[in-house]
Amino acid sequence: MTETAPTAAILIIGNEILSGRTQDTNTQWIADKLTHRGVRLLEVRVIPDNKDIIIKTVKALQGMVTYVFTTGGIGPTHDDITAESIAEASGKKLVLDPVARQMLLDHYGSEQELTEARLKMAQIPEGAKLIKNPVSGAPGFIVENIYVMAGVPRIMQAMLDDVLSVMKAGPAIISNTVSCSLGESVIAKQLEQIQLRYSNVEIGSYPHYRAGTLGLNLVLRSVDVGDLDKATQEVIALIKGLGGEPGAISRQA
Amino acid sequence: MTETAPTAAILIIGNEILSGRTQDTNTQWIADKLTHRGVRLLEVRVIPDNKDIIIKTVKALQGMVTYVFTTGGIGPTHDDITAESIAEASGKKLVLDPVARQMLLDHYGSEQELTEARLKMAQIPEGAKLIKNPVSGAPGFIVENIYVMAGVPRIMQAMLDDVLSVMKAGPAIISNTVSCSLGESVIAKQLEQIQLRYSNVEIGSYPHYRAGTLGLNLVLRSVDVGDLDKATQEVIALIKGLGGEPGAISRQA
Numbered sequence: 001m002t003e004t005a006p007t008a009a010i011l012i013i014g015n016e017i018l019s020g021r022t023q024d025t026n027t028q029w030i031a032d033k034l035t036h037r038g039v040r041l042l043e044v045r046v047i048p049d050n051k052d053i054i055i056k057t058v059k060a061l062q063g064m065v066t067y068v069f070t071t072g073g074i075g076p077t078h079d080d081i082t083a084e085s086i087a088e089a090s091g092k093k094l095v096l097d098p099v100a101r102q103m104l105l106d107h108y109g110s111e112q113e114l115t116e117a118r119l120k121m122a123q124i125p126e127g128a129k130l131i132k133n134p135v136s137g138a139p140g141f142i143v144e145n146i147y148v149m150a151g152v153p154r155i156m157q158a159m160l161d162d163v164l165s166v167m168k169a170g171p172a173i174i175s176n177t178v179s180c181s182l183g184e185s186v187i188a189k190q191l192e193q194i195q196l197r198y199s200n201v202e203i204g205s206y207p208h209y210r211a212g213t214l215g216l217n218l219v220l221r222s223v224d225v226g227d228l229d230k231a232t233q234e235v236i237a238l239i240k241g242l243g244g245e246p247g248a249i250s251r252q253a
Numbered sequence: 254m255t256e257t258a259p260t261a262a263i264l265i266i267g268n269e270i271l272s273g274r275t276q277d278t279n280t281q282w283i284a285d286k287l288t289h290r291g292v293r294l295l296e297v298r299v300i301p302d303n304k305d306i307i308i309k310t311v312k313a314l315q316g317m318v319t320y321v322f323t324t325g326g327i328g329p330t331h332d333d334i335t336a337e338s339i340a341e342a343s344g345k346k347l348v349l350d351p352v353a354r355q356m357l358l359d360h361y362g363s364e365q366e367l368t369e370a371r372l373k374m375a376q377i378p379e380g381a382k383l384i385k386n387p388v389s390g391a392p393g394f395i396v397e398n399i400y401v402m403a404g405v406p407r408i409m410q411a412m413l414d415d416v417l418s419v420m421k422a423g424p425a426i427i428s429n430t431v432s433c434s435l436g437e438s439v440i441a442k443q444l445e446q447i448q449l450r451y452s453n454v455e456i457g458s459y460p461h462y463r464a465g466t467l468g469l470n471l472v473l474r475s476v477d478v479g480d481l482d483k484a485t486q487e488v489i490a491l492i493k494g495l496g497g498e499p500g501a502i503s504r505q506a
Binding site for chain 1: 265268269270271272273274275276277278280281282283284285286287288294295296297298299300301302328329330331332333368369370371373374388389405407426428430437438439440441442444445448455456457458459460461462467472474505
């Protein structure tokens with residue numbers, strides 16, 4: 001990884017994740033998109049719908065990374081407090097944004113449809129840039145380095161497409177995955193030797209159970225394709241040397 | 254929620270989650286179990302396999318909650334650095350634990366199977382209490398209020414069963430979910446009125462898309478079953494009053 005790669009953090013805002021009611025899938029979606037653009041995701045936090053906690057957490061993450069992505073809490077109901085929290089965190093007023101209001105009007109079709117509850121979704125921190133929502137109208141927004149998106153996956157995904165297209169990319173991180181059925185402890189020592197020889201390749205070892213059988217995925221990641229492929233060949237040779245049968249290289253770029 | 258309910262944080266340690274390669278499912282599993290035991294999950298963090306970051310984060314979470322649960326990084330390979338990081342965070346030495354060694358011996362069956370790589374999994378912070386691993390032998394451990402578990406879901410789940418059975422429980426949090434197809438903005442204002450009348454019931458509003466259709470789940474949670482059911486009946490009456498058709502109450506205890 002180069003020193004200049006942009007970095008990111010994700011802040012998942014929602015009691016429904018912390019209660020175990022809802023499986024968060026936004027993290028993996030965003031993480032995968034960031035990796036493909038060469039943005040390094042450094043941390044994810046899941047926090048409740050609580051104003052003081054949102055403010056404190058977003059401030060902590062803001063200084064750590066290039067981009068903070070938040071999901072959740074920008075709808076019309078009483079538990080949607082992300083916009084007011086971000087406004088307060090960044091010292092801005094929450095104002096009725098005329099462009100956001102127009103987006104809602106375009107979506108709902110008439111002035112009488114713009115109820116008090118819906119207009120809450122046009123209350124945006126002053127001066128924020130809007131993020132388009134082609135699914136349900138109400139926009140996300142960008143304040144400083146904070147990208148505020150919806151929690152509903154389909155809406156979040158559309159918003160992310162809107163912002164990624166104009167975001168600074170880094171050198172792409174390529175990964176090679178090689179599977180085998182060797183135990184981790186069989187391969188550990190020599191795998192570490194390969195890791196020590198390739199400091200710019202990150203080698204991860206991930207055991208899993210499928211149908212009661214232990215399997216192992218060895219994942220190599222780097223921005224340097226030449227070293228990545230050399231290290232991968234060494235891993236394959238190691239697996240064969242230990243009597244294992246390496247699977248075909250699965251590559252993600 | 255009562256003041257005395259125990260609280261928890263989860264620390265997911267693993268580059269594979271941050272790269273988007275792996276969908277974390279441990280959070281929801283643990284969150285669900287904690288909710289059923291009346292333990293309030295206050296925060297989740299996902300961080301990389303990096304010793305300084307693990308130490309800093311675990312120290313931050315330790316002071317915030319009753320229990321910190323970590324997953325990941327306790328295997329035999331070079332990227333498994335959780336045990337040494339937790340030892341350093343708690344100011345303890347990492348030592349070959351004789352009971353952990355015996356657990357590995359029982360699992361692998363003979364002394365010659367206890368290779369250097371496998372014995373790494375018996376290196377435990379001095380004085381830690383072990384967590385049984387009926388799946389693959391190598392134990393988790395407890396230091397102070399930190400519960401260190403494996404990342405592989407099947408192993409983590411078995412370890413969690415071992416620790417939950419002796420953990421302090423709080424008053425159970427019961428939830429009622431009522432679905433409808435009203436828009437959030439239609440119901441928002443009057444739903445807030447119900448929320449304001451029931452301060453000990455937490456009411457969440459969760460829109461979703463299925464097969465292109467917008468749906469809405471209203472989730473009410475409380476330790477007070479009487480108020481929970483009263484508030485739920487008010488929500489059902491509200492849905493009907495607005496011309497919606499409430500689904501049957503789905504209750505989780």
